[in-house]
Amino acid sequence: MSARPLIIDCDPGQDDAVALLLAFASAEELDLLGVTAVAGNVPLARTESNARRIRDLAGRPEVPVYAGCPRPMVREPVSAEYVHGSTGIDGADLPEPSRPAEPAHAVDFLVDALKAAVEPITLATLGPLTNVALAIVKEPAILANVREIVTMGGAIGLGNVTPAAEFNIHADPHAAHVVFEAGVPLTMIGLDVTHQAIATPPRLEAIRALGTAPAAAVCGMLDLYGARNLATYDHGAPMHDPCVVAYLLAPGLFEGRAMRVDVELGAGHCFGRTVCDLHGRSGAGANAHVLERVDADGFFAMLTERLARLPAVPI
Numbered sequence: 327m328s329a330r331p332l333i334i335d336c337d338p339g340q341d342d343a344v345a346l347l348l349a350f351a352s353a354e355e356l357d358l359l360g361v362t363a364v365a366g367n368v369p370l371a372r373t374e375s376n377a378r379r380i381r382d383l384a385g386r387p388e389v390p391v392y393a394g395c396p397r398p399m400v401r402e403p404v405s406a407e408y409v410h411g412s413t414g415i416d417g418a419d420l421p422e423p424s425r426p427a428e429p430a431h432a433v434d435f436l437v438d439a440l441k442a443a444v445e446p447i448t449l450a451t452l453g454p455l456t457n458v459a460l461a462i463v464k465e466p467a468i469l470a471n472v473r474e475i476v477t478m479g480g481a482i483g484l485g486n487v488t489p490a491a492e493f494n495i496h497a498d499p500h501a502a503h504v505v506f507e508a509g510v511p512l513t514m515i516g517l518d519v520t521h522q523a524i525a526t527p528p529r530l531e532a533i534r535a536l537g538t539a540p541a542a543a544v545c546g547m548l549d550l551y552g553a554r555n556l557a558t559y560d561h562g563a564p565m566h567d568p569c570v571v572a573y574l575l576a577p578g579l580f581e582g583r584a585m586r587v588d589v590e591l592g593a594g595h596c597f598g599r600t601v602c603d604l605h606g607r608s609g610a611g612a613n614a615h616v617l618e619r620v621d622a623d624g625f626f627a628m629l630t631e632r633l634a635r636l637p638a639v640p641i
């Protein structure tokens with residue numbers, strides 16, 4: 327089977343970094359055309375630089391990285407240094423990137439790549455949806471060449487950044503609304519499923535035992551991410567963004583169902599919430615495939631095996 331053309335939009339971010347490494351390690355299945363960075367967990371200058379650092383760590387210098395939008399479409403910017411640290415990838419301790427980002431803006435790259443696509447492209451989004459939404463607004467015709475969008479964001483249940491909203495959606499709900507209304511195949515990987523894929527100590531030790539530079543970076547980040555998560559929940563680091571790449575590689579590890587999902591744009595307690603019509607009460611047609619379950623052991627077995635494929639030391 328030929329590799330799937332893919333663009334990853336991200337806001338590294340410790341879990342984004344693990345997701346990128348998983349994708350970089352899977353060149354046989356994923357033809358990574360480019361990585362686009364967006365402001366989110368930390369400001370854009372950090373997210374785009376971190377994407378390039380992770381690219382170096384993975385030994386994939388040929389994959390272009392593009393800097394995108396430095397702020398959400400409408401609301402005031404928010405970030406998550408309290409989770410990911412001031413660098414965005416605290417615990418990884420990576421050197422300066424070996425080469426610059428591409429000169430084109432991420433939104434222009436998304437538009438140009440999709441307009442020129444000879445095979446539909448999958449968009450995997452790991453952060454706020456600002457870049458993807460603005461590409462759609464700028465050139466709606468690109469939607470004809472989107473195979474599907476797989477997005478880490480939202481929740482059927484409770485949020486993580488407010489009682490009602492998940493960070494990626496809450497950070498740019500207007501962009502999320504554009505994407506959820508785009509009418510292309512959309513798989514939503516929300517907190518309900520990502521909080522089933524927890525980097526427990528035994529799972530982290532299996533990765534640490536690889537003894538490679540990527541494994542050390544992953545464990546350094548997840549040790550910190552897990553500790554910060556324990557301050558709120560009764561478990562360690564949820565593998566939010568890596569679930570997106572794992573779904574592309576092994577969809578059979580996941581279960582979900584089609585349903586209508588609306589993004590709450592009104593001010594108040596539910597601003598930025600994904601309202602998931604689990605029981606079809608709205609009568610509106612489904613616009614998303616919403617994942618609900620993951621085989622966590624199968625996920626970590628695949629993650630560990632793939633991380634082992636990366637160069638032991640940066641090339």
Ligand code: RIB
Nearest residue numbers: 339342452453493494566
């Ligand atoms: O809510 C979790 C999501 O927000 C993850 O993508 C994390 O990296 C942050 O972007």
Ligand code: CA
Nearest residue numbers: 339342452453
């Ligand atoms: Ca992210």
